[in-house]
Amino acid sequence: MDTPTEVLHRVFGYDSFRAGQQEIIEHVVAGGDALVLMPTGGGKSLCYQIPALVRPGVGVVVSPLIALMQDQVDALRALGVRAGFLNSTQGLDEQQTVAATLLAGELDLLYLAPERLRVESTMRLLEKAKISVFAIDEAHCVAQWGHDFRPDYLALSQLHERFPQIPRIALTATATPATHAEISTRLGLDQARHFVAGFDRPNIHYRITAKSEPKRQLLDFLRTEHDGDAGIVYCLSRASVEKIAEFLVEHGIAAVPYHAGLDAATRAAHQARFLREDGLIVVATIAFGMGIDKPDVRFVAHLDLPKSLEGYYQETGRAGRDGLPATAWMAYGLQDVVQHRRLSLEGDEAHRRRQAHHLDAMLALCETVGCRRVMLLDYFGQKDAEPCGNCDTCQTPPASWDGTVPAQKVLSTVLRLARERRQKFGVGQVVDILLGKTTAKVLQHGHETLTVFGVGAELGNAEWHGVVRQLLSQGLLAVESDYGALVLTDDSAAVLRGQREVLLRRDLAPARSRSGSGSGASKGKTAVELPAAAAPVFERLRAWRAGVAKEQGVPAYVIFHDATLREIATLGPASLGELARVNGVGENKLAKYGPGVLETLAAETSAS
Known part of the structure; x- marks a missing residue:
């Protein structure tokens, strides 16, 4: 029987393991259960592939990624590994052929979708086979309130009940301490050995910029920093995905849309093009990306605020899996905050609390004046991180300023509208009142007679929108769910009375990048490296x-x-x-x- 190191060299062509891999692999080879938290690109797959090749029998990999199983199997076969899969895309004859190969002992690895394990015939098939290890990939899918929850994952605890002698290894790149505990409990891995390899991706440059003209900002980013590179652009809505993909194509950039509203054949074709072509961009909703093993994704861009830091980390982690420099870029603005605050008011009380927690953490990352990587790692329980020097706030530290008086002016306007006129309005009307604009809407409602009319001349329109955005982020303003009207919160009174200071992040003007090859451009990287x-x-x-x-x-x-x-x-x-x-x-x-x-x-x- 080969040792793990011999398999690493003979099959995969590497002389040494990455940090953390060898200890995990030797533990599983010896028959131990494991729960592994390791960043994307850290080499999680080897942690179950090598035990499957060292131990006698077939390694069974439970994965939710049906659309990618063929590519995963092709990659293993290119290495000389005998791999196969069973899922709903196969016809009966093909499934029977794979089953026969399994029972003949001619497979090293078998990939299964979690729903297959709910089928009794699948469990009986596995009972007839010699199994070396069970691997549960993307284990965070078992977390009921996580961003990628899969109900079928809840049934995976039966693997230990029906195969108590077979070691199990569950793996994920995305887990807060709470999600980590939930995975452990739901999969029955409390007695397993837990390996936390850290969440840092030092090759990724995190950058968040104030949103002004998002299409133009994205185009500048692509042309000056990632010309010809493969990447992913995330948008919240299907309509936005279609518009941005069309916009990029109109400007000579190869891009395709991907969202759940497209038919299955189109989604499959676009995913296949992304995996097989160099330099293609996928514009997508969060329906795209989990399990994408393309190593040369040079950037992930967000044109809308993600719903949670878990989602943001998972999505940005798809960049730079090969360890070379990559960029996580996001354009973020007031409407993002308004929209998410409204969404966080939906559902039952428990759901609203969870949504508010996720949003607060996401907004804190956007508004921080400190290192973004430190804040991101802290959220995932890694408390000892030092400033990275490779995010925008490290490279160009933002200034903070005393925004107490402007905050009082905004809150006072909202208060006077509610008390004196029994009215509620959105951001635009509040800012127009502060700037003293005699618009038709202002005159229609008589808002030019308010004492706060025109008291905000010291700031411009964009600056006032920035103030409102940060007040919403800090919970000093709230948004009503129906029409996006601004309302005060329990914390507003202390600011109005002068009992609480309000520090704001000074927004840097979103500057157009210099023309020519940027530091991230493909040709520039090749010449440097x-x-x-x-x-x-x-x-x-x-x-x-x-x-x-x-x-x-x-x-x-x-x-x-x-x-x-x-x-x-x-x-x-x-x-x-x-x-x-x-x-x-x-x-x-x-x-x-x-x-x-x-x-x-x-x-x-x-x-x-």
Whole structure:
């Protein structure tokens, strides 16, 4: 029987484990249960794949990602691993073939959707097979009030009841301390060993900018920093997804929409294009992304405020899985706060409390004057983080200012409208009153006679909107659910009486980025990370890889990751033996793709 280190080298082509992997793998290989919290890109999959290859029998992987199972299996087969899956996309004949292969002992890994385990015939099939380990991927889906809840995950505790001798490993990249505890309880893993590998993704640059013209801001961001890069743009509504995708295409940027309103065939086609093509952007709702294993996603952009920090971390974590620099960019504004405050008033009392907690944490990240990474890690229970130096607030520290008087003016306007006129209005009318604008609506309601009319001339329209946004964020203003009218809160009175100081974050004007290649642009990265002589070699290898991937009908990263091609281009191996020493080149890939790589390198040498 091979050791974990031997499997790592022979199958996956790596000489050493990443931090935390070896201890987890050896624990599971020895038959122990494990609950693993590890950041996206940290190598979670090896933590169950290697035990499945070391222990006798087949590893059963429970995953909610039906649409990605084929790609997951293709990637393993490219490594020489005998992998298969059972899900609802297969016909009866195909399912019977996989079942027969399983019972014949000819599978190393079998992927199942959680709903399959509710089917008694599936459980009986597994009882007939020799199972090495059960892996429960995306384990946060068991958390009932989480952002990716899957009801079928609640039944997974039966695995231990029916297979008590088989080790289980549950894994997730997204879990607060409360979610961690819920996963442990619901999956019956309280007695398991828990591994928390941290949540930091140091290669991701977090940046949140004041929203002014979001389409233009996004276009500037893409053109100046990520021209030609693959990435994901998240929007809250299906309509916004369609509009932004159309806008990008009109401006010469390859983009496709993805949301639940599209038919299944279109969604599958767009997802397949994203995985297989270089430089394609997917504009999507949160329906897209979980389990996407594309390593070279260079950015994730948000044009709307996510509902929670869990969702934000999960979504931004899809960038930079290869460990190279990536950007998490968001445009955030007043309407985001108003909309989410309204949504947080829906549902029963318990639901409203949860929604308010999620929103408060999200807003705190947006409005902080400190390191965003420190705040993000603190939310997930990692309390000892130091300022990262790689987020916008570290690189350009924002100023805070005493906004007590402007806050009093806003609150006083809302108060006078309610007391003197028995009226409630939204942000626009309140700001118009403060600025002394004699609009038709102001004159219609006689608001020019209010004592607060025109008292806000010291600030401009955008600045007043920023003040209102931060008052909403701090809970000093609230929004009524029906029409978005502003109302006071229990905390407003202390500000009005001068008993509470209000510190506000000074918004930096959203500046247009300088033209030309930015630090994140593909061409810029290649030039920086490769010696000049290696850059054309890398591009030639990418072209070879694209041709092979197209011929085999698999994503390019299934052949080799960019990081592996960069190392090949830099080292210039002249033999299979030298190529075998490159990270990411295991035995099967060496035999399958090695001659093609060497031929490409030889052709490049001859051409030069």
